[in-house]
Amino acid sequence: MIRAFVAIALPERVIGSLEACQAGLPSGRAVAPENFHLTLAFLGEHPAPVIEDVHLALEGIRAPAFHLSLDGVGLFGSQARVLYAGVRREPGLGHLRDKVLQAARGAGLNLPRERFSPHITLARFKNGLKGEQLDEMQGFVARRMPLATGAFPVDEFILFRSTLGRNGPAYDELAAYPLAAGQPA
Numbered sequence: 001m002i003r004a005f006v007a008i009a010l011p012e013r014v015i016g017s018l019e020a021c022q023a024g025l026p027s028g029r030a031v032a033p034e035n036f037h038l039t040l041a042f043l044g045e046h047p048a049p050v051i052e053d054v055h056l057a058l059e060g061i062r063a064p065a066f067h068l069s070l071d072g073v074g075l076f077g078s079q080a081r082v083l084y085a086g087v088r089r090e091p092g093l094g095h096l097r098d099k100v101l102q103a104a105r106g107a108g109l110n111l112p113r114e115r116f117s118p119h120i121t122l123a124r125f126k127n128g129l130k131g132e133q134l135d136e137m138q139g140f141v142a143r144r145m146p147l148a149t150g151a152f153p154v155d156e157f158i159l160f161r162s163t164l165g166r167n168g169p170a171y172d173e174l175a176a177y178p179l180a181a182g183q184p185a
Contacts, residue, residue: 003045003162004174006058006100007037010120011152014070018085018122021073021144026136028083028123035171036120038068038087040100040157043109050108051174055159057103058177065179066092067151070120073144079128080137085147087118096157096179155179 010018019033043054069088076082087093097116104111129137159174 001045002048002051003164004043004051004054005160005162006040006043006104006157007160008040008068008154008157009173010036010038014149014152017070017147017149018120021085021147022122024140025083025123026140027129027133028125028137029168030123031121032168035169036122037158037160037171038118038120040097041104041111043104043111046109051159053107054104054109055175057107058100058157058159058175061096061099061103061157061177063096063099063179064092065153065155065181066090066096068093068154069151070147070149073122073141073147075129075137075141076117076119077128079130080134081125081128082121083123083125083137083141084119084121087120089118092154093118096154100157155181 015033015036018036022030043051046054068090070085071088072086074084074086076084094116101111125133125137156176156178158176161172161174163170163172
């Protein structure tokens with residue numbers, strides 16, 4: 001069985017900005033910088049032949065390159081379970097995500113329909129945050145709100161394997177898929 005997802009990898013300069021944003025994290029489990037990514041679709045756990053079918057479907061995607069930029073920091077969940085860096089809305093990103101979902105479903109995966117909130121996870125809080133911990137984290141977020149990166153190009157997307165371990169997940173690239181060269185959309 002292979003636990004897999006489709007994502008956009010981040011350039012080194014963006015990874016450096018996100019790592020700096022994590023500095024002084026008052027609680028929670030920080031995501032390792034090598035694991036920063038923007039998820040387009042979590043595929044779940046499937047036998048290798050099913051993931052191969054998804055790979056073949058993803059190879060057929062034709063979409064233009066585009067630019068992304070990060071925009072602020074926030075907390076997800078009613079009990080603040082995730083610290084994230086937001087991603088500025090970009091039509092090319094939504095278009096690519098729709099194509100990825102269509103390809104995965106066409107390969108036989110039954111993926112749930114959910115609202116897309118593009119972000120990069122910076123830290124997780126196993127039991128959520130309450131009281132003083134939540135107040136402290138909200139202060140941490142407020143000090144990092146101006147986080148913004150200049151636009152960076154997105155010219156490919158990647159199929160990753162996720163292996164869960166005691167010290168968190170490890171991600172391995174299974175395949176990369178280029179986006180159309182030329183002027184980003």
